[in-house]
Amino acid sequence: MKTRVAMIFGGKSVEHEVSVISGIQAIMSMDTEKYEVIPVYMTKKNEMYIGNDIGNIEAYKDIKALLARSQRVIMINEDGRVRLTPFPFKKFGKDRSTEIDIAFPVVHGTNVEDGAFQGYLKTLGIPFVGCDVTASAVGMDKFIMKAVLKEGNVPVLDARLYTLSDYAGIDGMLDNIENEIGYPAIVKPVNLGSSVGISIARNRVELTNALDDAFRYATKVLVEHAITKLREINCSVLGDENDAIASECEEPLHTEDILSYEDKYVSNSKSGGSKGMASVSRKIPAEIPDKLREEIRDMAVRSFKLLGCNGVARIDFMIDEENGRLYFNEINTIPGSLSFYLWEPVGVPYKELLSRMIGLCLKRERTEENLTFTFDTNILDSASFSGSKGGIKG
Numbered sequence: 001m002k003t004r005v006a007m008i009f010g011g012k013s014v015e016h017e018v019s020v021i022s023g024i025q026a027i028m029s030m031d032t033e034k035y036e037v038i039p040v041y042m043t044k045k046n047e048m049y050i051g052n053d054i055g056n057i058e059a060y061k062d063i064k065a066l067l068a069r070s071q072r073v074i075m076i077n078e079d080g081r082v083r084l085t086p087f088p089f090k091k092f093g094k095d096r097s098t099e100i101d102i103a104f105p106v107v108h109g110t111n112v113e114d115g116a117f118q119g120y121l122k123t124l125g126i127p128f129v130g131c132d133v134t135a136s137a138v139g140m141d142k143f144i145m146k147a148v149l150k151e152g153n154v155p156v157l158d159a160r161l162y163t164l165s166d167y168a169g170i171d172g173m174l175d176n177i178e179n180e181i182g183y184p185a186i187v188k189p190v191n192l193g194s195s196v197g198i199s200i201a202r203n204r205v206e207l208t209n210a211l212d213d214a215f216r217y218a219t220k221v222l223v224e225h226a227i228t229k230l231r232e233i234n235c236s237v238l239g240d241e242n243d244a245i246a247s248e249c250e251e252p253l254h255t256e257d258i259l260s261y262e263d264k265y266v267s268n269s270k271s272g273g274s275k276g277m278a279s280v281s282r283k284i285p286a287e288i289p290d291k292l293r294e295e296i297r298d299m300a301v302r303s304f305k306l307l308g309c310n311g312v313a314r315i316d317f318m319i320d321e322e323n324g325r326l327y328f329n330e331i332n333t334i335p336g337s338l339s340f341y342l343w344e345p346v347g348v349p350y351k352e353l354l355s356r357m358i359g360l361c362l363k364r365e366r367t368e369e370n371l372t373f374t375f376d377t378n379i380l381d382s383a384s385f386s387g388s389k390g391g392i393k394g
Contacts, residue, residue, distance in 0.1 A: 010042035013109030114140035189218030236339035246297035247342035
């Protein structure tokens, strides 16, 4: 009997459209001899839909029409089994619920990749592919991530974190950045990906504009001193916190100082439809010395394990060509296109990559089944809230 996998994509995120592309790419590459794949589209309101055309990329040219001929569903755990159940509920008629064995989220960005959606799946009791709640949240928050990696002696650029209260007094904030960081400065929303809201400032006017843009997308913003002679190298990792391997390295090519959203998803798709991160101009393998390649791959695996990741992730590194220093930049815990293009050069085709990710999900499920989550006690038998001394002491 085939394992039923709900491939979930979309969601309330500025990276919604990218997720649709990544999700349908994955659906088209799944091993259909082992898995029955059920495409599940999440709208920008996080409403879930299934239907005959949900896995058809052409249908997303008219999403309103697509939803009109699809079925909205919600996930329900009934007797330990999770079902996709039509919603609103019908009082009469046959139950058309679809039972699923595994959830496979291929979602990007805030609200879906940051632990929020993973927490929902965990509470629901469905095994899910990829990082758990903690690793997803830490991987999305660039400031917390840096703190964890610093503790593990992974080199990262120093940064300052600013909040909406700092932004309310922007003149003082600008002075602080100029004194503490200097120009050029790179400004980033603390919890977004796909280069959304990221820009480089070389003077006070550009810095003001960069902060205005970043605070459109997040309530906290990270500012770092920008590397002027920057070279970017990326590497993917597959595994879990106990055992992981690295992919081939790539060097993405871009039109500006940083790899922009347009570089990633728009500029290479004009002739045939976007292919997500698979369409980015890049050199694979990256043209770097063997020693540096292995240093990057080793650091990628070490960082992946330190952050407690699971499944596949892509880690982006920076090289300061003025001094040759290598820095961890950021991690994508659910990377665009699941970084399949980095695994094919080392002999792991996309179909196998997806199967290994599902295997890691099931491995984690088996491990957690052996843990104790309950503690038998008779505390409720003697609990009382009457009298002045009633209550429970923790």
